Amino acid sequence: MILCCGEALIDMLPRQTAAGENAFAPHAGGAVFNTSIALGRLGEKVQLFTGLSSDLFGDVLRDGLTASHVDASLAHMSDRPTTLAFVKLSDGHAEYAFYDENTAGRMLAIADLPATTADALFFGGISLVVEPCGSAYEALLLREAAHRFTMIDPNIRPGFIRDETRYRARLTAMMGAADVIKTSDEDLAWINGTADASALFDSTAAQVILLTRGADGVTIMTREDSCDIPAHKADVVDTVGAGDTFNAGFLAGLSRGGHLSKDGIRAATLKDLATAAALGTQAAAVTVSRAGANPPWANEL
Numbered sequence: 001m002i003l004c005c006g007e008a009l010i011d012m013l014p015r016q017t018a019a020g021e022n023a024f025a026p027h028a029g030g031a032v033f034n035t036s037i038a039l040g041r042l043g044e045k046v047q048l049f050t051g052l053s054s055d056l057f058g059d060v061l062r063d064g065l066t067a068s069h070v071d072a073s074l075a076h077m078s079d080r081p082t083t084l085a086f087v088k089l090s091d092g093h094a095e096y097a098f099y100d101e102n103t104a105g106r107m108l109a110i111a112d113l114p115a116t117t118a119d120a121l122f123f124g125g126i127s128l129v130v131e132p133c134g135s136a137y138e139a140l141l142l143r144e145a146a147h148r149f150t151m152i153d154p155n156i157r158p159g160f161i162r163d164e165t166r167y168r169a170r171l172t173a174m175m176g177a178a179d180v181i182k183t184s185d186e187d188l189a190w191i192n193g194t195a196d197a198s199a200l201f202d203s204t205a206a207q208v209i210l211l212t213r214g215a216d217g218v219t220i221m222t223r224e225d226s227c228d229i230p231a232h233k234a235d236v237v238d239t240v241g242a243g244d245t246f247n248a249g250f251l252a253g254l255s256r257g258g259h260l261s262k263d264g265i266r267a268a269t270l271k272d273l274a275t276a277a278a279l280g281t282q283a284a285a286v287t288v289s290r291a292g293a294n295p296p297w298a299n300e301l
């Protein structure tokens with residue numbers, strides 16, 4: 001079982017009405033929500049821990065989880081509103097404006113943390129930025145990292161960060177304890193101001209670092225070696241959910257190879273990791289070929 005921990009929100013995606021007017025259409029989303037959906041569609045046993053609202057947008061999120069075989073029984077329910085993210089697309093790349101004050105997801109607290117028997121936990125997204133949910137997810141990772149596989153993808157949104165010092169301290173603690181760190185080249189530039197992802201080994205316990213580079217694929221790094229996995233060719237509609245889908249594909253690949261545990265990730269060879277990453281790039285290529293975060297089902301690969 002993989003437990004995905006982080007935000008579930010509504011992406012308001014730009015559309016045009018039949019009359020030619022600009023509009024926004026609500027779609028279930030959020031980085032960690034997308035990863036859980038992609039895992040469910042790939043046939044993995046997956047749960048989502050997040051804050052879910054009882055409002056109409058919360059219904060949209062729950063319906064989406066159910067349809068993709070994601071177990072939401074650990075989610076904390078409240079009558080607070082659902083987070084909204086308005087999306088602007090420029091040449092297929094997404095920019096976001098978040099509306100997150102006092103929402104069900106943001107107000108998640110340490111007291112709401114669940115007990116879990118999951119084999120692996122995944123963290124990331126904007127849920128790591130704000131309080132009190134950021135502290136809750138940090139506490140959960142640090143509580144479980146000693147005896148369960150953990151992976152983090154910061155998926156940094158600079159425009160969402162208000163307390164940079166506190167956020168950097170949280171990322172340092174969480175990345176320091178995680179088994180796998182996934183970062184994009186843009187995220188890495190924000191984290192340490194360099195293009196050298198291997199430098200993260202100096203300050204973390206990570207066994208694997210994944211550096212995604214968009215159309216140039218992904219670099220897999222261990223403490224002993226590295227390799228590059230090319231991106232699958234695709235006709236790009238937009239990149240919404242691409243990194244989230246890659247994360248799911250990589251986790252699914254580790255699961256299929258028997259490496260989704262602390263001992264398993266330590267024993268994984270570079271070939272094992274490359275096989276998992278290739279599944280991630282293959283799945284992500286399908287996602288970018290269609291509008292919005294719409295990860296593929298296993299039978300589409």
